[in-house]
Amino acid sequence: MMRIGLFLLTNLAVIVVFSIVFGILSRFFGIGGVHTAGGLNYTSLAIMCGIYGMVGSMVSLFISKWMAKRSTGTVVIKTPSNATEQWLVDTVAKQARAVNIGMPEVGIFNNSQPNAFATGWNKNKALVAVSSGLLQNMNQDEVEAVLAHEIGHVANGDMVTLALIQGVVNAFVMFFARIIGSFVDRTVFKNTSDSPGIGYFVTSIVMDILLGFLASAIVMWFSRLREFRADEMGAKLASKDKMISALDALRPSAQRPDQMPESMKAFAISSGQTQGFSIANLFRSHPTLDDRIAALRAYNPS
Structure with a gap:
């Protein structure tokens, strides 16, 4: 699909x-x-x-x-109300400074599946959001890598x-x-x-x-390329091991069905795909997690 x-x-x-x-x-x-x-x-x-x-x-x-916030129900953290929210804001701020972009808005949306996305018309006025499932099912190192991946999308001007x-x-x-x-x-x-x-x-x-x-196949081809580039940024800002661990943790399961709206899956860090070649894969917004992990293992951050 x-x-x-x-x-x-x-x-x-x-x-x-x-x-x-x-x-x-x-x-x-x-x-x-x-x-x-x-x-x-x-x-x-x-x-x-x-x-x-x-x-x-x-x-x-x-x-x-604006549409991303509405479709996912993302709640922007204006004033952190707990230690987790404070850590999220501080981590995004640190990563944004490292790549010399403005501080993005940071938000959380309700989704039992670990996921995240970044969007916005201006790299200095972007939005980075993570799911409640990501915070519940990933350790701090993995969440850090996911945030770095999303910051990579913003910094690269994707x-x-x-x-x-x-x-x-x-x-x-x-x-x-x-x-x-x-x-x-x-x-x-x-x-x-x-x-x-x-x-x-x-x-x-x-x-x-x-x-x-x-023609959307052309746009989806670019979308798949940007995922590899964002993974590389995640490896640079966090570490390659953290980024690989985070990708592995993104695999969906029967116990954690994906609740990400179909309209937002091209923006999310994870989007399920089948292995191997098929016509449907020409229209996928993301490479398979196996392909992304393999690319990271071969990548040497400078």
């Missing part, structure tokens, strides 16, 4: 809305000069798709922290890079969806007028969704 993060879902919704708006403006007001008597103006189409594609991605990025990649993918999806829409409109629906017909609008929206789904 594909694990697509809230970022991707929000982004897809924004793209569909922009597709409808784009179609209405083009059809009734002629904005953008995309449609001409001879068909599509590819230069204008490319410019418009680039603008709309990046806007959808940026909207997803800027609301990512969310911003993800947004940029998604924006480029959006532009290509919208561009080719409209080319296909125009082709179907003229060849299947036999529209010979200077303006696009219903076949163009319906086909474009359908192709936005289908091509967007397929």
Whole structure:
């Protein structure tokens, strides 16, 4: 089953809305000069798709922290109420200073499975959250490594890079969806007028969704790469042994079912995958824990 993060879902919704708006403006007001008597103006189409594609991605990025809090029920620690919360805040502060970023918000969300995530549009205004299950089932060294992994995501600017990649993918999806829409409109629906017909609008929206789904494999490929990089940061800030131990402790069990919302699994430190190659794994946000541990064993922190 594909694990697509809230970022991707929000982004897809924004793209569909922009597709409808784009179609209405083009059809009734002629904005953008995309449609001409001879068909599509590819230069204008490319410019418009680039603008709309990046806007959808940026909207997803800027609301990512707010949506993460709402979907997981994360409670931000404003004033530590116990020793555990104080240790969490102090550890994140220490790690943030080590990589020269602003102090992230630190939060806890209710989930019996050990897990954590980091998100935010700005590396100096991020959110790092851990599950209640992580605090209950991991020792302090392992929790330290998990926090270091999440700080790695923030320091590496993974969310911003993800947004940029998604924006480029959006532009290509919208561009080719409209080319296909125009082709179907003229060849299947036999529209010979200077303006696009219903076949163009319906086909474009359908192709936005289908091509967007397929293109998400590119974004998920990057997501898997960022997990390896974040693991390496965890090894640097904590230690390789702590990071390996933490990953091993993340394995789900029947006694601790994963309660992480599907919409947030791309952001979490753990997301279950099957071993070996399969089409489904092309859409996974995380490498397998076995692959991540093997990569760490071969990694030599400088």
